[in-house]
Amino acid sequence: MELFAVPDLPEVRPGDDVASLIRDRTDLRDGDVVCIASTIVSKAEGRSTDLASFPAGPRARELAESLAEHTAGEPDPRFVQAVLEESVDVLMEAPFLLTETRFGHVGVNAGIDRSNVPDGDILLLPEHPAESAAGLRESLPADRVVVTDTCGRPFRHGQRGVAIGWAGLEPSRDWRGETDRDGRELGVTVENVVDELAAAANLVAGEGDDGTPAVVVRDFEWGDHAGSNDHFREIGTDYVRQAIRGWSYA
Structure with missing residues (x-):
């Protein structure tokens, strides 16, 4: 798998065509995943x-x-x-x-x-990141688009790239029902692919004043796995959220 930043993107202003800016600066291929920072999506959308x-x-x-x-x-x-x-x-x-x-x-x-x-x-942030991703996918054209942001995580120091919108792929790769090397059936493993792609893209895009908010992921293969539409955890099974609700900062 190869990742590279789209070069020489200008400062994005309200109304700019982000898809055109990317398309004019790179030669997209079938199967590419284009990871685009929410910052330039928001700027183009007047946010x-x-x-x-x-x-x-x-x-x-x-x-x-x-x-x-x-x-x-x-x-x-x-x-x-x-x-x-x-x-x-x-x-x-x-x-x-x-x-x-x-x-x-x-x-x-x-x-x-x-x-x-x-x-x-x-x-x-973009008002509807999934709709933004779908529009960008249609306009690039690209097989798959992920709109990314950076945020922290519980129990970890620092921030990483995460996906807040996507189009052309399911967010998670579902391994349940498959087996490990010893033949044991996997019962809970669901891999959040869009977050992993966003994190990988963030390594290339950088932070601060790097000015490279769009990254192409080339030769990523989904493999012979089922997909899952789950991304944001439901409140009923989000035990960390439930614990936070009962906690107060002293």
């Missing part, structure tokens, strides 16, 4: 905005005051309001806001970015 668009309500001001007690800085209540408006659930209120977005992704601050946003104060 950069100013904090003035989010006047803080009572709940946002209350949370900002609580966060100020547990952090070194003074959180802007307008930023907290933006997080609340981009979320359907707040799992943790301190020492940071851990929320669920409308499309099911759980992350800090609803994935709102404050870096590399030349046209505003903040950058929101």
